[in-house]
Amino acid sequence: MPSPAAEPRHASQTAGPLDALVDRALSLLERAERVVLGITGPPGAGKSTLAEMLISRLCADLGEEAVGHLPMDGYHLADAQLDRLGRRDRKGAPDTFDVDGYVATLRRLHDEPDRTVFAPGFERDLEQPIAAALSILPSAHLVVTEGNYLLAPDGGWERVRPLLAEAWYVDVDPAVRRERLTRRHEQFGKSPGAARAWVERVDEPNAELVARTRDAADVVVELDRLGLGFG
Template identity: 45%
Template sequence: MIDLTAEDLSFDELVDRARGLAIPGRRHILGLTGAPGAGKSTVAGQLVDALGPALAELVPMDGFHLADEVLRALGRRDRKGSHDTFDAAGYAGLMSRIRDQRRSNADDVGDDDGIVYAPRFLREIEEPIGSSIPIHPETPLIITEGNYLLLESGAWPRARAAIDQVWFLAPPESVRQDRLIRRHEAYGKTRAEAELWALGSDQRNAEAIAATASRADAILRLI
């Protein structure tokens, strides 16, 4: 689906590349994007674990999913995961705050010492949970991941402007789709339901996301 040449590298090489952005005393944001099932969440989490809490923290874009109640009111619940089922402006605002975050004087921020709180998404309940990820100003590298970091519509370009580098993950298409089907099954869908979702709504999203790959700083395939 992606006709651009991907760079093959090992996970250790990926860690080394990310470590180059984790410069103490400075703030960088690294974005991982790719189609559903590309491995963004897994790779981002593994990168943060490899670098350690002193160097990196994870802020997933999925925390900005609109709640199911809102999606039903908008008539979009059946295509949850599309770009217009997220609070893109909220995500862009958070990325800007994180980019500009500095250790503030205690008189200005009270007891929280300049911490910014980000939301997370719980797949077990398919809903976002607000203010659940504390971002400390001294953490040099924030890794964010999501489908639409390179989209050129709505508020997404404002989010991209706050991110230093965006890497597009491009596994083989058969691997990506299989991962996606198994993920849907793991969260309660039957095999038939999982395939319908993965090859229907998710596939349409995947094709739109693949079209943004040329705007990435790097297209990567882990080996």
């Protein structure tokens, strides 16, 4: 098991440019053991954009195989399971993920650093998880994981935070975030009306849950200040 995570500092520590975030991530490598950096925030805030930009910069500094990526999206329950549970119309809520599988993977990253860890990915076109689509190599001393509920206090998600070296919360103007989400749903097949309805009925209640975890983060990243687009 990993050593205890650092005590969270108050989220009023607002991060600056991307360079400062890269430096902060690199500073985690001073620890002897593998470290997992968590990036969280509400749906549509830009977690994937930040993770991808950060990983690109870290790989440029450390090498392609020195950094791993574990998106939480791969732990979506498949539609067949959501249909069985009667939860397909709430896809994306905390109980529509395999939290046990996600926690087990995080633990393996710490407990089995000398083994390749395979993890599910998520196919956006299909809106379905894909088994063993991702691999995290033993050479990856730093792993970036991202997802909505990394700081959630219950439902099994409370087991995540002790497995993270730090947790960063991505913040963005709510109106901008909702517009980005609507465009994303349209891009993957919903009509404009259906996309707006899904955002209000499903995404926004989830966003409210995530927003309550903001003050538990080590750092709040104001994505608009970094000049990054949506991801």
